[in-house]
Amino acid sequence: MRALLQIAWRNLWRGWRRSAVVLSALTVGLAACLVLVGWSHGWVRQMVDSAVSTKLALLAVHARGYQANPDVERTLGEGGRALVAAIERFPGAAASPRALGDGLVQSARESARVVLVGVLPEREARVSAVARSFVAGGFPEATPIGVGHGLPGVAIGAALAETLKVRLGDKVVLHAPGETGLGAFRISGIFRTQSQGFDKSQAFLHLEDAQRLLGAGDGVHEIAIALADPRELPALTAFALAELPRVRPDEPLEVLTWKEREPRLAAMLDLMASTAWIAYAMMFAGMAFGIANALLMSVYERIREFGVLRSLGLPARQLVWMVLIESLLLTLGGALLGLGLGVSAVWLMGRVGVDLAGFSGGLSQLGVGATVYPRLEALDLVSPLGLALGTALLAAIWPAWKAASLRPAEALRHV
Amino acid sequence: MAETVLEAQRVTKIYRAGAIETVALSDVDLVVERGEFSALSGPSGSGKTTLLNLLGTLDRPTRGRVFVSGQDTTEMREAERAHLRLRKLGFVFQAYNLVPVLSALENVEFVLLLQGVPTAERHRRALAFLRELGLAELAEKRPNEMSGGQQQRVAVARAIASDPEIVLADEPTANLDSKTAEDLLDLMQRLNRERGVTFLFSTHDPRVMARARRVVRLVDGQIASEERRGE
Numbered sequence: 001m002r003a004l005l006q007i008a009w010r011n012l013w014r015g016w017r018r019s020a021v022v023l024s025a026l027t028v029g030l031a032a033c034l035v036l037v038g039w040s041h042g043w044v045r046q047m048v049d050s051a052v053s054t055k056l057a058l059l060a061v062h063a064r065g066y067q068a069n070p071d072v073e074r075t076l077g078e079g080g081r082a083l084v085a086a087i088e089r090f091p092g093a094a095a096s097p098r099a100l101g102d103g104l105v106q107s108a109r110e111s112a113r114v115v116l117v118g119v120l121p122e123r124e125a126r127v128s129a130v131a132r133s134f135v136a137g138g139f140p141e142a143t144p145i146g147v148g149h150g151l152p153g154v155a156i157g158a159a160l161a162e163t164l165k166v167r168l169g170d171k172v173v174l175h176a177p178g179e180t181g182l183g184a185f186r187i188s189g190i191f192r193t194q195s196q197g198f199d200k201s202q203a204f205l206h207l208e209d210a211q212r213l214l215g216a217g218d219g220v221h222e223i224a225i226a227l228a229d230p231r232e233l234p235a236l237t238a239f240a241l242a243e244l245p246r247v248r249p250d251e252p253l254e255v256l257t258w259k260e261r262e263p264r265l266a267a268m269l270d271l272m273a274s275t276a277w278i279a280y281a282m283m284f285a286g287m288a289f290g291i292a293n294a295l296l297m298s299v300y301e302r303i304r305e306f307g308v309l310r311s312l313g314l315p316a317r318q319l320v321w322m323v324l325i326e327s328l329l330l331t332l333g334g335a336l337l338g339l340g341l342g343v344s345a346v347w348l349m350g351r352v353g354v355d356l357a358g359f360s361g362g363l364s365q366l367g368v369g370a371t372v373y374p375r376l377e378a379l380d381l382v383s384p385l386g387l388a389l390g391t392a393l394l395a396a397i398w399p400a401w402k403a404a405s406l407r408p409a410e411a412l413r414h415v
Numbered sequence: 416m417a418e419t420v421l422e423a424q425r426v427t428k429i430y431r432a433g434a435i436e437t438v439a440l441s442d443v444d445l446v447v448e449r450g451e452f453s454a455l456s457g458p459s460g461s462g463k464t465t466l467l468n469l470l471g472t473l474d475r476p477t478r479g480r481v482f483v484s485g486q487d488t489t490e491m492r493e494a495e496r497a498h499l500r501l502r503k504l505g506f507v508f509q510a511y512n513l514v515p516v517l518s519a520l521e522n523v524e525f526v527l528l529l530q531g532v533p534t535a536e537r538h539r540r541a542l543a544f545l546r547e548l549g550l551a552e553l554a555e556k557r558p559n560e561m562s563g564g565q566q567q568r569v570a571v572a573r574a575i576a577s578d579p580e581i582v583l584a585d586e587p588t589a590n591l592d593s594k595t596a597e598d599l600l601d602l603m604q605r606l607n608r609e610r611g612v613t614f615l616f617s618t619h620d621p622r623v624m625a626r627a628r629r630v631v632r633l634v635d636g637q638i639a640s641e642e643r644r645g646e
Binding site for chain 1: 468471473474475493494497498500501502506508510512514515516517525526528529530573577
């Protein structure tokens with residue numbers, strides 16, 4: 001086998017121009033594939049991260065049935081305090097109670113539908129990226145009752161501020177269904193996350209103000225949970241499912257991961273994995289023809305030589321191996337070079353980020369920022385190697401069979 | 416009585432190209448014995464190379480039987496024939512046909528490698544052959560760095576390296592100038608005399624025929640005459 005490897009290796013060098021062309025095509029093709037796949041992963045991951053870090057949270061606890069029917073009356077009692085405390089016994093977990101409801105925000109000139117989100121600012125800052133996204137001001141603080149001069153605060157997204165034509169400190173009126181659902185507020189903060197859709201649709205109030213506006217008493221609708229290490233999510237979910245009913249035995253709960261709350265987003269992640277496979281498969285299918293062509297040419301040129309090897313007593317099986325090894329060396333060489341080039345390119349782009357300011361309007365509607373950071377998963381690197389191996393064998397079958405099927409005398413007569 | 420190395424019994428070879436049939440050999444009987452230095456002669460198209468290929472198991476006869484060291488090769492599978500060639504037969508071709516990507520030494524070693532000779536032993540034996548044939552200085556050279564005569568001498572070294580029963584040489588001098596051809600024939604004659612290597616040539620080179628102790632003349636795919644000479 002060593003001798004066959006040696007001969008195959010030297011044969012590749014003998015036709016170095018042809019080998020170089022095939023190798024370059026493989027390298028560039030695979031690198032381009034990796035960049036494409038890295039790109040897709042990058043923006044889908046950003047989209048997921050953006051959604052999880054703002055609206056969804058990794059894990060959420062609701063009163064049972066809230067996900068299917070987000071009724072404002074379906075609350076968790078006592079401000080969810082016992083549940084929050086229980087959740088935070090899990091190492092690395094942070095929880096934030098939220099009161100949620102539909103509403104309308106009205107400025108002097110415009111109005112818009114919003115989701116009212118009541119939060120405790122210091123808690124929300126631990127689970128949500130919104131706290132880090134303020135371009136002016138911040139979350140509203142609690143309004144002391146009975147103090148006449150101060151209006152309660154509301155924080156909105158930059159896109160909504162533009163729609164309403166308001167700035168920090170301006171007055172707006174919030175409406176919510178119910179008897180108490182009307183109040184004047186002052187813009188306490190303006191944020192800009194990666195998602196324009198989020199920025200247009202959310203209005204953050206202090207938890208108590210929201211509870212008052214929504215008529216929710218001391219109830220909350222959601223406990224949003226973040227984790228220092230998101231890979232712990234399954235363990236946290238199991239912990240929550242086991243522990244929370246013990247804390248509130250009389251309160252039916254639902255514990256949902258972000259994937260359960262946004263199955264479409266989760267499906268996109270899976271789709272990206274399949275897309276990577278399809279991209280690779282198409283690339284290698286195309287390359288298989290190129291490699292087969294190069295091998296076939298080189299086999300045709302050497303038929304006489306194969307005749308000599310066969311007449312010296314080289315078994316047909318070993319001749320097949322020789323051609324297969326040539327193909328394997330060429331393809332694996334190209335795959336490794338392509339992986340090196342592609343991974344370097346993705347790594348570099350992932351570090352620096354690719355600025356798409358020109359398209360950012362469109363991207364931010366998808367929940368992706370103006371700068372995309374391509375990234376690769378471990379599986380993205382394993383699959384092309386496997387496919388390269390398959391391609392090498394597939395491409396070499398016909399040339400190898402051709403080489404081995406000739407009778408020595410016939411091959412020796414070949415001109 | 417001398418031992419039979421090769422035997423053709425009523426061998427016929429017909430080539431078919433579409434509807435056209437060409438009879439290359441017709442009912443040829445031939446026996447080659449150990450120690451011979453023989454030539455198959457005849458004009459172009461007389462069937463010399465065809466007969467040599469059939470005797471060397473490089474091709475299969477349309478009819479008749481070919482025996483190598485008493486073994487009937489006619490019904491053998493291709494793998495068995497390859498094994499037989501590896502163990503019993505050596506070949507020298509008109510166009511030298513060394514493996515271009517291997518050095519002279521590696522070309523000689525290649526057959527030993529196929530025979531499963533261990534690396535050190537293989538290397539020692541191949542080098543010894545090259546030395547014996549005065550080719551030691553070419554050991555590391557590739558075929559494209561050697562003259563035609565040098566390549567053909569390496570090809571002879573390769574053919575005898577496996578210690579075959581017989582070396583089949585197809586027009587070995589056809590591409591060589593007179594001096595180089597004479598040198599090559601000297602070499603093969605010496606190997607025949609000193610090492611007892613059996614040679615069978617196909618040739619129309621008078622220099623080869625002049626040295627052969629037996630000349631079998633083929634005309635139109637049949638044996639027309641046979642001449643035996645003393646040394």
